[in-house]
Amino acid sequence: MWKPLDTRGWRERRRGDISGVLGSVREIIDTVRRDGDAGLIELSRRFDGFEGGSPVILPEEIEEAYDEVDDRLIEALCEAEARITHFHELQKSRSLWLEEIEPGVTLGVRTRPLDRVGCYVPGGRAAYPSTVLMTAVPARVAGVPEICICTPPPGDPLTLVAMDIAGVNEGYRVGGAQAIAAMAIGTETIGKVAKIVGPGNVYVTAAKMLLRGEAEIDFPAGPSEIGIIADMTADPSYIAADVLAQAEHDPHSASVLVTTDAGLADRVGREIERMLASAPRKEIIEKALAHSGYVIASNRAEAIRVMDAIAPEHLSLQVADPMALLQEVGHAGSIFVGPYTPVACGDYASGTNHVLPTAGYASVYSGLDVHHFCTRSQVQILxxxxxxxxxxxxxxxxxxxxxxxxxxxxxxxxxx
Amino acid sequence: MWKPLDTRGWRERRRGDISGVLGSVREIIDTVRRDGDAGLIELSRRFDGFEGGSPVILPEEIEEAYDEVDDRLIEALCEAEARITHFHELQKSRSLWLEEIEPGVTLGVRTRPLDRVGCYVPGGRAAYPSTVLMTAVPARVAGVPEICICTPPPGDPLTLVAMDIAGVNEGYRVGGAQAIAAMAIGTETIGKVAKIVGPGNVYVTAAKMLLRGEAEIDFPAGPSEIGIIADMTADPSYIAADVLAQAEHDPHSASVLVTTDAGLADRVGREIERMLASAPRKEIIEKALAHSGYVIASNRAEAIRVMDAIAPEHLSLQVADPMALLQEVGHAGSIFVGPYTPVACGDYASGTNHVLPTAGYASVYSGLDVHHFCTRSQVQILxxxxxxxxxxxxxxxxxxxxxxxxxxxxxxxxxx
Incomplete structure (x- = not known):
């Protein structure tokens, strides 16, 4: 099951094909453009079986949600929120810097938050309160005065509590392409936004791409992935655990281990089989392992070249000298340095963001951060x-x- | 001619409609995708009457171009390049910062240049050497290892000299939508790029929007514009000169003066008429003045609100306290503070960039700078x-x- 992988054409293979859904997404967009809220209500009924009418999430619903969520989880969300806030605060640029580059010529940059943004938080069968924090907190830290969140109906209590913890009080229970259309175009209740961020399925991605002239997006989204560079000093059980964590997301998830140590690749394979036996999401993991595997590089430079061609969403460096490798390796969404830094930490609570470019898009786009929510104006004073x-x-x-x-x-x- | 202007719906009105050219641009893209270089050569023959064959600009052509350009102009380009380089160097982020946010949790950001970018420099009847500098220098300062420039055939000597001064040695004489397609998709001679920057006409813009899944772009381009906030302390002849400079770009250019002083608006109108008499590009200017004019605001706060709804490409502040206004006013592409800072300085030589978002897109996008040519990776070490x-x-x-x-x-x- 754990096997050598041919990574040629990786980026193209990983890019989801949205062409199959463009027709139906265009229809959804037209409906929202034409019918506004009434269109949203009808689409939620049709696609989500939601009969609750208005998409507005009321303040009292958020209060009630707190009663349904375990206090330990509320605390965990608060702790995660504090770390995400801390790290994103560190990213902020000065709101204005000016420098007199020669007598009488002063130049600089003024930074301003966007006026209004929309965060898309997937839902449905699972709840992703972490994605509420990862999309809304950077916007709030950037100073965006209006942040709205759309999430599929009915809206899980965990998601509602996370909204409140993130400091967002404008939420709508509307999902899929119709949520993206509502935020990009605007309806009677949902005001048009400047930018839409957050992950989503192929319908959400197609809507984001089609509406990019009306609202900018973070980046094209796709199935999650991890690239691991490891050497003989790595612990195979750590790598196997990271591969399984990646694989349990989605049948389309993928993991690539690049190593110069063929023995390590084998040991990782044995650990994967051992751990898989007791993994609750075994079926999903097995499907994801089908696009996963390892590459044996003949030396460190080749390992870096292989990984650079992938430009993975998550890059894990489990080698003897990870700090040196960090300087040498190319584009990646988020980088996890050393043995004690599982990707799961960045997914939830270290403070870094988990909304990241996939499918090689890390070579063009940056993971979500404060800068996504700001514009820079150049300034000159003569x-x-x-x-x-x-x-x-x-x-x-x-x-x-x-x-x-x-x-x-x-x-x-x-x-x- | 100089008249009160209704700025309601400004952003929508200023956004060019690319729908009329989408069909022909799709055909051009298909031709380049299918036929590669041969397609480019055929399209240059058809649209530009260029019979020179290969699009590659050779080193000896650049050397020859130097002989055809006045030494004073070469010096001026070198001086502009030095200032643009200086200002863009100031924008650079540290390539890696790390901070231990609590014991054992170190977070940070690593910044890397894009691998390969393409700059589009319009040409044809006029030469825009300044645009060569404005697109290529930020990429070079960011550290992008491969920068290519496309400009319509035959390629003006000034443009070729500017390429060399900007430090770019990969140039192609190919223009329009076919140039964008070549850079986004790649041909036998023109390697695919990660991002395409630079201004262009409606065909260029349509191609950039259509190919955005294959190569990212800076931002949608449109006709140039200026917003001026001025009070009774402003010199009407300076404002009139800025309006005329804006207007001479293109019949679609626009200028908006927002002032609380009706008398100033009148004085500006008289100055415009006086100066127009001797303006070489009188016809273009008159057409551009048709979408231009002034707004009388009842107070400073209203003036700011009117300008914020425009979010102009160029914003000129000609008031008694421009530094205070700089802090209060909203999104703008590039901001020109005080009476002695004409937009023309930013167009050429102060060091700031002239590739800027128009039509209200400054509320979402930043003018071209070093950050457009970098990706940020978040880093964590536990x-x-x-x-x-x-x-x-x-x-x-x-x-x-x-x-x-x-x-x-x-x-x-x-x-x-």
């Missing part, structure tokens, strides 16, 4: 002296590009 | 002690979400 220092260059280049009025806008000021 | 500190929370949340193997990946390490 004095008369500063304008004089650069005026000749501006006039010369403007004239060369045939833009005489540009040159004149400098000249009129230099004439005083 | 020790045994650190894992123990957060292990309970991770296990509790994993179990609550029904992900037992996640909990087990923590437990197996805590058992030691």
């Amino acid at each position: 004095t008369e002296e500063g304008l004089d220092a650069i005026g000749d260059v501006v006039e010369a280049l403007a004239e060369a590009e045939g833009l005489a009025a540009h040159a004149e806008s400098v000249r009129v000021r230099r004439r005083g | 020790t045994e002690e650190g894992l123990d500190a957060i292990g309970d929370v991770v296990e509790a949340l994993a179990e609550a979400e029904g992900l037992a193997a996640h909990a087990e990946s923590v437990r197996v390490r805590r058992r030691g």
